[in-house]
Amino acid sequence: xxxxxxxxxxxxxxxxxxxxxxxxxxxxxxxxxxxxxxxxxxxxxxxxxxxxxxxxxxxxxxxxxxxxxxxxxxxxxxxxxxxxxxxxxxxxxxxxxxxxxxxxxxxxxxxxxxxxxxxxxxxxxxxxxxxxxxxxxxxxxxxxxxxxxxxxxxxxxxxxxxxxxxxxxxxxxxxxxxxxxxxxxxxxxxxxxxxxxxxxxxxxxxxxxxxxxxxxxxxxxxxxxxxxxxxxxxxxxxxxxxxxxxxxxxxxxxx
Amino acid sequence: xxxxxxxxxxxxxxxxxxxxxxxxxxxxxxxxxxxxxxxxxxxxxxxxxxxxxxxxxxxxxxxxxxxxxxxxxxxxxxxxxxxxxxxxxxxxxxxxxxxxxxxxxxxxxxxxxxxxxxxxxxxxxxxxxxxxxxxxxxxxxxxxxxxxxxxxxxxxxxxxxxxxxxxxxxxxxxxxxxxxxxxxxxxxxxxxxxxxxxxxxxxxxxxxxxxxxxxxxxxxxxxxxxxxxxxxxxxxxxxxxxxxxxxxxxxxxxxxxxxxxxxxxxxxxxxxxxxxxxxxxxxxxxxxxxxxxxxxxxxxxxxxxxxxxxxxxxxxxxxxxxxxxxxxxxxxxxxxxxxxxxxxxxxxxxxxxxxxxxxxxxxxxxxxxxxxxxxxxxxxxxxxxxxxxxxxxxxxxxxxxxxxxxxxxxxxxxxxxxxxxxxxxxxxxxxxxxxxxxxxxxxxxxxxxxxxxxxxxxxxxxxxxxxxxxxxxxxxxxxxxxxxxxxxxxxxxxxxxxxxx
Ligand SMILES: Nc1ncnc2c1ncn2[C@@H]1O[C@H](COP(=O)(O)OP(=O)(O)OP(=O)(O)O)[C@@H](O)[C@H]1O
Ligand SMILES: [Mg+2]
Numbered sequence: 001x002x003x004x005x006x007x008x009x010x011x012x013x014x015x016x017x018x019x020x021x022x023x024x025x026x027x028x029x030x031x032x033x034x035x036x037x038x039x040x041x042x043x044x045x046x047x048x049x050x051x052x053x054x055x056x057x058x059x060x061x062x063x064x065x066x067x068x069x070x071x072x073x074x075x076x077x078x079x080x081x082x083x084x085x086x087x088x089x090x091x092x093x094x095x096x097x098x099x100x101x102x103x104x105x106x107x108x109x110x111x112x113x114x115x116x117x118x119x120x121x122x123x124x125x126x127x128x129x130x131x132x133x134x135x136x137x138x139x140x141x142x143x144x145x146x147x148x149x150x151x152x153x154x155x156x157x158x159x160x161x162x163x164x165x166x167x168x169x170x171x172x173x174x175x176x177x178x179x180x181x182x183x184x185x186x187x188x189x190x191x192x193x194x195x196x197x198x199x200x201x202x203x204x205x206x207x208x209x210x211x212x213x214x215x216x217x218x219x220x221x222x223x224x225x226x227x228x229x230x231x232x233x234x235x236x237x238x239x240x241x242x243x244x245x246x247x248x249x250x251x252x253x254x255x
Numbered sequence: 256x257x258x259x260x261x262x263x264x265x266x267x268x269x270x271x272x273x274x275x276x277x278x279x280x281x282x283x284x285x286x287x288x289x290x291x292x293x294x295x296x297x298x299x300x301x302x303x304x305x306x307x308x309x310x311x312x313x314x315x316x317x318x319x320x321x322x323x324x325x326x327x328x329x330x331x332x333x334x335x336x337x338x339x340x341x342x343x344x345x346x347x348x349x350x351x352x353x354x355x356x357x358x359x360x361x362x363x364x365x366x367x368x369x370x371x372x373x374x375x376x377x378x379x380x381x382x383x384x385x386x387x388x389x390x391x392x393x394x395x396x397x398x399x400x401x402x403x404x405x406x407x408x409x410x411x412x413x414x415x416x417x418x419x420x421x422x423x424x425x426x427x428x429x430x431x432x433x434x435x436x437x438x439x440x441x442x443x444x445x446x447x448x449x450x451x452x453x454x455x456x457x458x459x460x461x462x463x464x465x466x467x468x469x470x471x472x473x474x475x476x477x478x479x480x481x482x483x484x485x486x487x488x489x490x491x492x493x494x495x496x497x498x499x500x501x502x503x504x505x506x507x508x509x510x511x512x513x514x515x516x517x518x519x520x521x522x523x524x525x526x527x528x529x530x531x532x533x534x535x536x537x538x539x540x541x542x543x544x545x546x547x548x549x550x551x552x553x554x555x556x557x558x559x560x561x562x563x564x565x566x567x568x569x570x571x572x573x574x575x576x577x578x579x580x581x582x583x584x585x586x587x588x589x590x591x592x593x594x595x596x597x598x599x600x601x602x603x604x605x606x607x608x609x610x611x612x613x614x615x616x617x618x619x620x621x622x623x624x625x626x627x628x629x630x631x632x633x634x635x636x637x638x639x640x641x642x643x644x645x646x647x648x649x650x651x652x653x654x655x656x657x658x659x660x661x662x663x664x665x666x667x668x669x670x671x672x673x674x675x676x677x678x679x680x681x682x683x684x685x686x687x688x689x690x691x692x693x694x695x696x697x698x699x700x701x702x703x704x705x706x707x708x709x710x711x712x713x714x715x716x717x718x719x720x721x722x723x724x725x726x727x728x729x730x731x732x733x734x735x736x737x738x739x740x741x742x743x744x745x746x747x748x749x750x751x752x753x754x755x756x
Pocket of ligand 2: 265268522
């Protein structure tokens with residue numbers, strides 16, 4: 001087994017140091033207190049600053065704990081910012097796939113739709129931003145469950161609501177589906193909420209790879225799927241490309 | 256066959272973007288970089304042209320190419336859109352700018368502008384360039400530079416220094432700079448200088464004489480879409496085929512090709528433009544007459560424009576100066592925390608009011624403050640200011656035009672704000688529609704370049720690329736709309752004259 005990672009230990013020490021006393025320290029003070037070279041301390045502080053765990057006062061240049069540390073358990077990405085940062089890529093996904101695009105984040109055991117792009121056929125459609133979808137019966141929701149963006153346990157403890165005969169309504173079925181999503185990197189739902197409707201979704205990752213939401217297309221089964229009821233590879237590819245582009249914009253390095 | 260793309264460069268007030276579009280007008284990749292804003296004194300607003308060119312070359316274009324995974328040979332054409340009126344003067348031999356660029360938001364010329372309105376009157380200017388003098392346009396700034404930089408007027412007369420707006424500066428650099436760079440502008444940009452004759456689209460002798468601007472420093476005025484030449488630096492041999500002011504580019508990107516079609520772009524400021532066809536319409540309600548676009552040798556298409564100086568920049572002020580939010584979109588989260596504006600109104604007349612008021616003596620006010628007001632109410636008031644300012648401009652359009660607007664096509668960064676878009680539909684009492692590309696400025700520059708290079712065959716083909724991405728329908732109770740509008744009007748009255756005459 002690998003030993004402890006030194007830079008993480010040092011980062012933890014810096015956070016503990018800032019949490020003590022007045023909590024505002026200069027780079028020199030941090031370095032001296034922990035016996036680190038200034039360059040090393042600076043590198044760690046900069047990284048902590050980039051994830052909002054540390055803030056630097058503009059006037060004095062001193063460091064203090066960041067606001068994000070106080071809200072570690074809640075989503076750190078504002079939903080309106082998520083929409084704003086995604087809009088170029090969700091537009092392009094709708095234009096390329098010919099289907100409606102939605103972006104979802106967890107809210108109280110459901111998927112909250114935070115962004116919606118119309119199917120590009122200029123028919124009358126209404127925005128459903130703010131509406132809720134079931135986690136276990138939508139492609140967006142299954143992404144959020146599969147990657148731990150929202151906890152699975154509460155869902156498993158209560159009965160899974162049945163929408164159609166295709167809804168995954170047993171914990172075993174759902175667990176298996178989620179494991180498969182983690183393997184393939186994308187989710188699919190076929191008539192699980194409404195007959196004739198299908199959806200494909202992929203994870204949106206923020207800094208460090210944490211999944212902060214899901215983006216997906218949805219539409220008629222016969223447009224999204226082949227004759228065997230499997231989603232068209234091209235549409236899966238487009239959805240995953242869009243998710244990766246958004247993730248890159250949010251600062252996820254590898255995706 | 257390898258896939259080919261059109262590249263747009265959008266040199267904006269806050270940032271420079273490079274976007275690649277494919278044949279269906281779909282966005283493929285983006286490179287973007289903000290530049291420094293210099294506010295050396297109250298009322299001043301400058302950019303460093305060298306920084307902007309260096310960002311474009313080192314970061315913005317390379318990132319777009321990298322993002323798409325393509326080589327310069329795969330670019331069929333480059334189109335440029337730019338912040339308008341911003342004045343750059345540079346040394347033809349060294350390529351070094353004479354100081355910073357003075358931007359469209361800069362009001363240092365207000366004294367001079369008041370004076371020439373008083374002594375010469377608006378009509379002299381209106382007849383020639385379609386504009387009445389304000390601090391917004393380039394010529395007064397050029398005049399200011401001559402009066403404040405030693406020997407500049409003489410050097411300009413000898414052709415040693417060149418004038419341009421941002422597209423001229425970038426095209427000159429892209430095509431070789433001191434080493435044979437092309438010095439040109441397009442009719443939309445030139446129509447914002449106060450130096451171009453709005454009918455002939457040539458530099459106007461009387462205006463040049465009035466402002467004492469020597470011809471030797473001026474770029475050649477070309478159409479908005481034609482092959483100007485090829486790039487040498489950065490994108491060797493790629494043809495540069497379009498240049499438009501950003502707002503005219505957005506009109507083109509929204510495919511507002513028929514008279515009566517209109518769009519409003521929501522960025523740093525907001526700008527509503529209505530296509531008036533080949534007819535030059537003079538507004539009686541505070542709108543500007545401007546060149547909409549000119550494609551190659553085809554007849555000039557004109558537009559009426561209602562510019563609003565401060566909309567997105569008010570959100571930025573709320574973020575950076577008041578520190579009440581961390582990012583611009585967070586203002587929606589804050590605003591949704593309350594039911595309404597709590598009786599509070601903000602008139603963001605930071606540098607006076609543009610259309611339809613044109614009052615340089617107005618300054619920002621916040622009215623209706625009580626101990627009840629929270630930052631949530633202020634956030635609402637910030638967003639509502641954009642809605643009401645648009646309403647005033649739409650009212651002016653409808654008063655001027657025989658064809659009242661029935662819906663508003665919108666684009667730009669603020670259109671991702673659903674609360675604002677719903678409010679807009681509510682106060683305008685008409686549907687608000689966002690197209691599938693909200694970077695419409697860039698799309699318009701790409702369209703014009705693609706058209707000139709034969710990448711796209713005709714305007715009709717471009718129209719078919721336009722699709723509705725979102726739509727907001729009005730739901731506000733008419734009585735409430737009227738009452739709120741009345742309160743807004745009273746707030747505007749309080750902003751007028753604050754800065755003194
Ligand atoms: N969700 C939002 N809500 C409100 N305002 C927003 C939102 N997102 C962006 N903005 C504002 O919109 C502006 C950015 O929009 P956009 O990117 O279209 O402008 P821009 O092209 O950078 O402007 P310019 O061309 O003048 O440089 C900023 O002023 C910002 O404050
Ligand atoms: Mg812009």
